[in-house]
Amino acid sequence: MWYYEKKLQYPVRVRECNPRLAKFLIEQYGGAxxxxxxxxxxxxxxxxxxxxxxxxLTDIGTEEFAHLEMIATMVYKLTKDATPEQMKEAGxxxxxxNHDNALFYENASGTPWTASYIQxxxxxxADIYEDIAAEEKxxxxxxxxxxxxxxxxxxxxxxxxxxxxxxxxxxxxxxAEILKEERGKKVFF
Amino acid sequence: xxxxxxxxxxxxxPTDPCPPIxxxxxxxxxxxxxxxxxxxxxxxxxxxxxxxxxxLWPALYSPYESPYKRGDTGx
Numbered sequence: 001m002w003y004y005e006k007k008l009q010y011p012v013r014v015r016e017c018n019p020r021l022a023k024f025l026i027e028q029y030g031g032a033x034x035x036x037x038x039x040x041x042x043x044x045x046x047x048x049x050x051x052x053x054x055x056x057l058t059d060i061g062t063e064e065f066a067h068l069e070m071i072a073t074m075v076y077k078l079t080k081d082a083t084p085e086q087m088k089e090a091g092x093x094x095x096x097x098n099h100d101n102a103l104f105y106e107n108a109s110g111t112p113w114t115a116s117y118i119q120x121x122x123x124x125x126a127d128i129y130e131d132i133a134a135e136e137k138x139x140x141x142x143x144x145x146x147x148x149x150x151x152x153x154x155x156x157x158x159x160x161x162x163x164x165x166x167x168x169x170x171x172x173x174x175x176a177e178i179l180k181e182e183r184g185k186k187v188f189f
Numbered sequence: 190x191x192x193x194x195x196x197x198x199x200x201x202x203p204t205d206p207c208p209p210i211x212x213x214x215x216x217x218x219x220x221x222x223x224x225x226x227x228x229x230x231x232x233x234x235x236x237x238x239x240x241x242x243x244x245l246w247p248a249l250y251s252p253y254e255s256p257y258k259r260g261d262t263g264x
Contacts, residue, residue, distance in 0.1 A: 010240065143216065147255040159253055163243030166251045170220035177225050 002062065009066040010160045013153035014077040019090035021154070022078035023108060024145050028161075029071045030105030030113040033137040039064035041118040041134065045127045048120070053128070053175040060168050067161055074154060075103055128176050135169035193218055193251055218251035 028034045042061030046054045079087070079101050087096040094110060105113035119130050142162035146155050194214050201209035230246045233239040242250050 010243075139216075139218070143253060146253065147257060160241075160243045162253055163249075163251060166218045166220050167244050167249055169218075170223060170226065170249060173220060174225050 008070055008073060009063070010070060010157060012070050012073045012077070012157050014074060015151045015153050017078065017081055017086070018151065019079045019082040019087055019092055021149055021151065022075045023091050023095075024148055025071060025075050025078070026103075026106060027108040028138070028141060028145070029068065029075060029103065031107035031141070032117040033134060033141050034107070034113075035064050035068035035071055035138075036105055036113060037117045038134060038138065039068060040115075041120075042131065044118070045120050045131070048122050049124050049127060050179060052178050053124075056171055056175050057131075060171065063164070063168075067164065070157060070161065072103055074157065078154075124179050125176070128172055128179060132169055132172045132176070135165045135172060139165035139169070191222065214256050216251070216253070219249050223248065 030036055039061050042057040042064065046057035046061070049057065079092070082090070082092075082101060084093075084096055087093060087101070095104070095106075098104070107113075119127070121127055121130070139162055142158050142165065146158050146162070149155055149158070193216060195217050196212050196214050198212055201211060226246075226249075230248050232245045233242060233247065239245045244250055
């Protein structure tokens with residue numbers, strides 16, 4: 001079970017109403033390498049992986065939900081007072097027709113989130129290597145969003161999230177080392 | 190020397206339609222090199238700074254700025 005702490009992992013500040021940036025950020029909300037995909041991937045894989053790395057998947061999967069909440073807050077702040085006209089100008093006209101200014105789990109081009117974004121192969125090495133790749137792809141996505149954003153306060157939050165991808169990748173790489181280690185194997189003479 | 194960014198120079202043609210970016214870069218953050226994190230690595234002096242950086246350890250910190258704004262020289 002989970003306990004909920006009613007605050008963000010890192011403060012989110014947004015300088016201006018900018019629905020165009022929200023359209024890009026939604027990639028990290030409901031995209032293939034986004035936070036929702038990450039959380040669900042790790043929290044699902046943990047059932048069928050060696051005991052030593054279950055806790056890591058639980059911890060990181062939980063943190064991804066904290067990141068999801070930060071992205072949601074950013075998208076919400078960027079769009080909450082945008083008029084239908086502003087939404088249309090930002091390329092969110094179709095989104096507005098479907099959802100008004102509500103958030104939705106979709107990627108930057110409006111494709112809804114799908115479980116086929118995540119994998120559970122059941123092979124511990126395959127799954128952990130997928131997780132490492134997912135963290136690097138999320139890190140790269142943050143970089144490309146930062147490259148397109150002129151909002152220094154929003155970028156501060158995005159740089160924090162990018163750094164967390166770096167740390168998670170490090171921990172998954174350590175998990176791969178734990179799974180590879182030779183000490184636990186049977187010794188034959 | 191260790192660096193968190195690598196540079197390369199792709200071929201540019203005299204007939205390229207966009208003005209060529211002569212030096213391109215990609216990020217190589219610290220987790221690619223650290224291996225299993227050794228115990229007792231130095232930590233940031235304050236919890237506030239660690240929160241701002243997103244990590245407790247300077248060895249894992251990876252600064253990032255847009256390559257289009259930071260003015261790469263490609264050295």
